[in-house]
Amino acid sequence: MVYVKRALPPRKDNGQRGRVFIRRAPLNRKLRPKQLLSRFTVLWVNTAGVPFSTAGFTCRASSTGGTLLATANFDNFGTAIFNTIPTPTARTLVIRTFDADDNLFRTRTVRSGISAFAIIG
Template sequence: MSMKMIPPFLGPKGSGKVISKVKRTKNFKSGGPTFNRLTVVWVTNNGVPFNTTGFFARLFRGDNVVAVASFDRFGVVRFNQIQTLTSVSYTIRLYNSNGVLFRTAFIPAGVQTFAVIG
């Protein structure tokens, strides 16, 4: 026994006039930073975050320590004292829990997040 199939819906039939207009939302705010504090992510060469339990970072401006913060276990450190977009450049130094220096990187002005690769 055969069944009669319903044909597919190919859209509304008409003369190409506008059926309805889409209204824009007015609540969307663009142009501002996504992160309000400086955030640094430490990742491998292929983008996978390191397990940085016990690691910490020091942020320098010249020879002066500006901020110190600890990494979480997902490779992220957040400097609560530093607002974004940054207005000056910084040097970041990454240490393990024993105080051994692992990496040093330069963070330019005008950023809200920074990735240390390797």
């Protein structure tokens, strides 16, 4: 067994040890939350919030009229990311999940204006 010595980050002291600087926002400026998810994400979890092992499953997003918008594959950790659907979503979506044999498992309707959706169960 070979042991590799990992490099440590250098200790750089900028002379401000023990000081805390707090910047305040101007009173006339509104604070808005920062959008962290740039693409629509679907999580598939059980009732305890633990993700399913969903290798081989796919997820299809369509409009309420039935037009297929995008398809995404689930990874091993219950996550499917739609690269072509930006967030927050602009329209109501119908999400359908399929296994590797193209059997329909779940159908959910997702309202507009969100970045992520969890399928529970």
